[in-house]
Amino acid sequence: MTGKKTSVRHEVKSSVKDESLIEKRRDQMIRGAVKLFREKGFHRTTTREIAKEAGFSIGTLYEYIRTKEDVLYLVCDRIYEEVNDRLSQLAEKQGTVDGLKDAIRLYIETINDMDDEFTVMYQETKSLPKTALSYVLEKELEMAGLFERMLAGCSEAGEIRLTEKEARLGAHHIIVQGQMWAFRRWALRKQFTLGEFIEMLTDQLLHGVAGLQREGEAT
Template identity: 70%
Template sequence: MSIKHTVQSSVKDEGLIEKRREQMIQGAVKLFKEKGFHRATTREIAKAAGFSIGTLYEYIRTKEDVLYLVCDSIYDEVLHRLSGVSTEKGTIDELQAAIRQYFELIDHMADKILVMYQESKSLPKEALQYVLKKEMEMVSLFESILQACVQAGTIQLSEKEIPLAAHHIVVQGQMWSFRRWALRDQYTIEEYIRIQTDQLLRGVC
């Protein structure tokens, strides 16, 4: 079951909460990328989001809450994307589809992911543990997909190798965010997905 940090709000309209927090996330990601989490102020976050500091505090209580929201937006979208990929048959096509969905999402959310990991080193202990647990939830999604493929006989991995292969997929996807300053001069996202998937499958088939 997915964990989720509760961010308190004095606003009761769920639709408005979702809209304002998405504005907050988008503004904060740009700000954190430029200045870092600790140097950015809540007033600056409010300005980047397009509303007043008073309005900001109607939707969050602390600056750390913004990082929780960024974290949840990443992993909720990963779960949403992968839940739409059928893995019932444990086929190579299903595994490839899941990898593609994940890598394409990394491309779409590259700034969020970069900020999340750049700032994780300076997070309070509770917030860091939350991020790490959400990361492991994402790894678990790929463990389940790989396990289905093993059971179907389409890939060859031992029980001990499955978690490592899942970590490998997750990290190789994230590398598109971390190393894009170099990779995008050499590869399109389509080329990156194809080459990374081919290399992974050569190791497990």
């Protein structure tokens, strides 16, 4: 199983020393930038527009970030921090299918709460500078690693049967399939409630879309 890694955080420089104020202003920037990136795309959005949408001047904006790419990086980092915070609640349920189901539910609920952020991240991540992109991709692997460890724990406990490679691939399935709720919302939300989507997708992830048994397995 892939070991847990610690990413080296990309530094976003600020001339302000008050950490609480930095967090507040950057939160405003993130909300404004996500709206603009969704509407216009990253490259067509200017830092001046982000400042205006956030509710302050361009001069104030540059006290908290240096480039437009910094704002995009902050959007990505916010997603991973939120997913990690929510899934960390389930530490006591490691190695159980119920814990795995709860983790999938929390993950998709996070996507529902941050659907614009998820969409922007995957549409625009390529625009990040190399150091920031490396960090974001490593955080993506860490997020998959959370599910990989859960799947492996369930296998070790005898609740499911998976090889190490199957657990690794299964983790990526969970990550990608859950994100459908953001990428395919134009279709899915006309046909399913959030609860229905979570229930049906979890069932398919755990039992397979067609429910076919492997050769040699008992019925």
